[in-house]
Amino acid sequence: MSSLSYTVIIGLEVHTQLRTRSKLFCGCSTDFRPDAPNSQTCPVCLGLPGALPVMNRKAFELSVRTALALNCRIAEFTKWDRKQYYYPDLPKAYQISQYDLPFSSGGWLEIAADDPGEPVRRIRITRAHLEEDAGKNIHDETGRGGDSMVDLNRTGTPLLEIVSEPDLRSAAEARRYLEEMRTLLLFIGVSDCNMQEGSLRCDANVNLHIHHADGSKTATPIVELKNMNSFRNVELAIEYEVKRQASQWQKTGQKIGDVPKQTRGWDAERGVTFAQREKEESSDYRYFPDPDLVPVVLTVQQIEDARKQLPETPAVRRDRFQNQLGLTAYDAAVIIDQGPEMTQYFEHTAQLCGDGKTAANWVTQDILRDLNAAGTPVSEFPVTAEILGTLLNWIREGRLTTKSARDVYSVLKEQAASGQSIAVGDIEVIVRERKLETVRDTGALQAAIAAAIAAKPEAAADVKSGKHAAAGPLIGMIMKQVAGADPKAVRELLLKTLADS
C-alpha cells in the first residue's frame, strides 16, 4: 500500500469562564467551591419558577474586550437566545446563549508556525459569544449505585465561547493556538484560565483532506473531540485522532456526509479516543430569543472607547520587548509565556535596572530556575522586582560585579529562606558587610598590583612580553588583596601598569 498523503484540518471551540465577581444573570459568587455544593445559588441561577435574569454588564464588558483583542467585529445589536435541552445540570432546561446574532464575529489570532523560520500563522476566529455555564452532575463512583447529585454552584457563570475557523493544520499547532489564547486571556485580565477548575475548556473538530494522485482531495467525516482537560491532552488526542481517521479512511473510504458527525471523548489513561453516546435530540435545540432579556445595544462610540481601553496584547508586548528593550525574540517569548505576573516582574526589574537585556538574562535564568525549584508563583518570590532591579542597577553603575551581585542575590535568598524579611536596603548592608563593592580606589589597587609584580617578577615579565595568559596568577593575587575588585578592571590596570613600566 502506498503511503497516505493528507492535510489535517482542525477547528477549536474554546470555552473560558470570565473573571467576574458575580454570575452572568444573578448576583451569586463565581468562586470555585466544590467543597460546598449548591452554596452559591439563588432563585435565578437555580432556575426557580418566577425568577428572572438580569445581565451582568461587567461580563459583557470583558467579552467585548476579549473579542476586540481577537480582532473581531463587535455587533451594535446583539440578543440572547434560549438553547433548549434536558439535563439535570441545567435547571431551567435551557441555557441562555447567543445563536444567530452573537456580539462578535470575524477576528483572528496569530501564532508561531510549526517551523520557527516560517512566518506567523493567522488563525481566523469565526465568532465569540457569551453564554451561561451549566452546573455539574456528580455520580457515585464507588460502584455501589448511589444517587447522582447535582451541584449548581457553577450554573450561570459567564462563559465565553470562542470558535475558530478550521485553520489549524497540526496537533502541535492546535496546542500553540490554545497556549497563545490562554496567554492573551490572562494578559487582558478576562479569565484565570485554570484548566483544572474548568475555567478554560476546549473541544476540537478534526478531519482530514486526503490527497489523491490526480491532485484532487476528499474530506473525511468531521469528529468532535471532547473531555480534554489539558493542552497536552488536546495535542495527544488530536494526534491519535488523525492516525485513527487515516486508518479508518483506508479501511472504509468514508467521506464527509456519509455518516453523522461523531462525538468522541479522550481517554487520557489509555491514550485513545472513544465514541460517546449521542445526546438525545441534540440536533434541535429549538433556539428562540429569550423574552426575559432585552437586546444589548452598543453605539459605535462605546465600541471605540472599549478599543481604546484595551490592554496591550501579548503579541504587541513581544514586539515592544524586542524593539524597545532590546530583547531577543526568544527571551521576549519566554518571559511573556510565563504570564502577566512574570512579565510585570520583568518590566519592573528592567525599568529599575535600566537595562532590558541584563534584566531578561536574570529573569529567564536565575529567577525562573529558582521559582521552578521552589514551586512558588512570582508574586510570592521574596526577591521582588524592586530588589532585583536595584541590585542589577548596581551592576550597571559599576558598583558591583556580576559575580558579586550573584553573591548578594544568594545572601538575600538565604535570608528570606531563614524567615527574615528582605528589602532593597539589605543590598547595601550585605555589600558593606562582605566588602563586595567594586573597588574604585585606584590607590589601593595600584599598591596591590605593585606588590604582585614584585612577588612574581617572572610572570610580570611574561605578561609584558605579550604572554597575556600569564596574567592569571597575578590577577588572582591582586583580587585576594582587594576584595570586591572588578577582575576586568584589575586586568586592564595590570596590563597598563606593565606596559608603562
Next chain:
Amino acid sequence: MSLHYLNTAELHSALTEGRLSSRQLTTACLNRIEMLNPSLNAFISVNADQALLQADRVDEKRRRGERVGVLGGLPLALKDNICQKLVPATCGSRMLQNFRPPYNAHVTERIEAEDGVIVGRLNMDEFAMGSSTETSFAGPSLNPWNRQRTAGGSSGGAAVAVASGMVPLALGSDTGGSIRQPASFCGVVGMKPTYGLVSRYGLIAYASSLDQIGPFSRDAFGAGLLLQAIGGHDSRDSTSIPVSAPSIEEIMAGVPGKLRVGIVDEHFGEGLQPEVGDCVRQAIAELEAAGATVSKVELPHSKFSIAAYYLIACSEASSNLARYDGIHYGHRADQFSDMTDLYCQSRGEAFGPEVKRRIMLGTYALSAGYYDAYYLKALKVRRRIREDFDRAFQSVDIIAGPVAPTPAFPLGEKLDDPLTMYLCDIYTISANLAGIPGISVPCGFTSDHLPVGLQFLAPELQDSRLLQAAKLFQQRTKWHEQHPELS
C-alpha cells in the same frame, strides 16, 4: 351595614381615619372566606394567622402615628402563581402542589411595604392556561352570580373572591385576557397594566413576553390604589420600564378634558352575543352622554391575533415549563426506568391536558424547519398589531368595546373544545400582543342576570387614562354596586 361590599374608597378612609381596624376588616374577610369558599372554590389556600399578624402590625403602626403605606391595612389575595416566601405556590397544578418558593415576588414585597394584608392564594387555570379556571388541579371556581357557570379564567379565583366580597382587592395575571375576562364574567373591575409597568419578578411564567400582573377590585379606586402599590420600576426584571406607577390622586382627578373614544367594527361583528353587544353599546352611549366623543378606528390585523397569540404564548410556555422536570423541585414520579423516563413520567403525571397541549404546540412551532413559518411569522403579525394600535391612538384616547363575546358560560361547556375556548380571548388578546393596558369594567347584565364587562384599551403607559375613564363610567353607572345573592 356589612363591610363586604363597601367600596374601596370608603374602606380605605374608614381604615385611615381609624373608624375601622385592619384586624376587624381582615377578620370579616376571613369569616366570609370560611363561609363562602367551600362552595365557590376561589381560594387554594388561606393564611389566617399570617394575615391577622400583618393586620395587627398595620393597626399598631397607625396607633403609634407612624407612616402607613397606601394600602393602609386593606386585605387582599394573590393569584396562586405569585411567589410568597415559603407559602405554597401551586399555579393550579399538581406539578407544584408542594412547591414553596424561598423568595417573595416583587409585588409581594411591595404589598407588604405598602401595608396590604395578604389573606390567601387564589385559584387559577393550570399555569394560567385556560379561560374558565376549570383546568386547575383544585377544581373550578364557581361563578357567584350563577354556580352552574364558570368564573372565567385564568384568574377566576381572584374575580370570584372580589365579586363575592371575600376580599376587596386581589392580584391576578393577564397573558391573553386572564384578568379582564374573569372580571367581566364576575362583574368586577380587572386591569391589565402596560407590559413592563409591574415587575414580573416572582410571577411564575406562562408566556414571558405577554404575562402581566394586575389588580382586581370592585371599583376604579381600588384598582388604582393597588396599581400604585405594585407598579413602577424593578431592576430584577429586565423588561421592567423605568417609570413610576400612576398615583391614586392622579387617577381620581378624573379625565382631563374631553375623552375621545374609539370603537372597532370587528368588536361588534360575528360571534358577539347580542345581549352583550347591547350592554356595551349602551355603555358607550353613556360615555357620550358624559361628554365623550365617539369615532370609529381600524385594527386591520386584529383578526390574526388569536393565531399569533397561541403560537407566541405556547412557544414561550413550552420553554418556560421545561424546567418542571422532576429533578430539582415539583412533582417526581415514583416509578421510572432511567433519566429520560423520569422526565416523561413526572411531566406526564403532573401536567393536565391543556398544559400538555400548549407545550406540544409550542415545541412544534419552535422546531427546526417550522420556526420561520410559525414563530417568526407570529412575531411579524405582533408588530403589525402594535402598529395598528399606534395608528388608532393618534385619533382617540381610548378604545372601548366588549371584553368577551359571551357572558359566563356553563361549566364544562368548552372544556373539551379548546378552539372554542380560545375564542373567549378574541377581544382581549391584542392588548397583550401590543403591550398596551386594558381594563374590564362592569357595564350591565344579560336577561339571565349574568354580568357583562366593558373593555377600555389605552396607549402604552397611559394606565392612568384607563383608570380615569373607568372612574368616569362608574360615576355615572351603578353596575359595579350590584352584588350576587349569596348565603
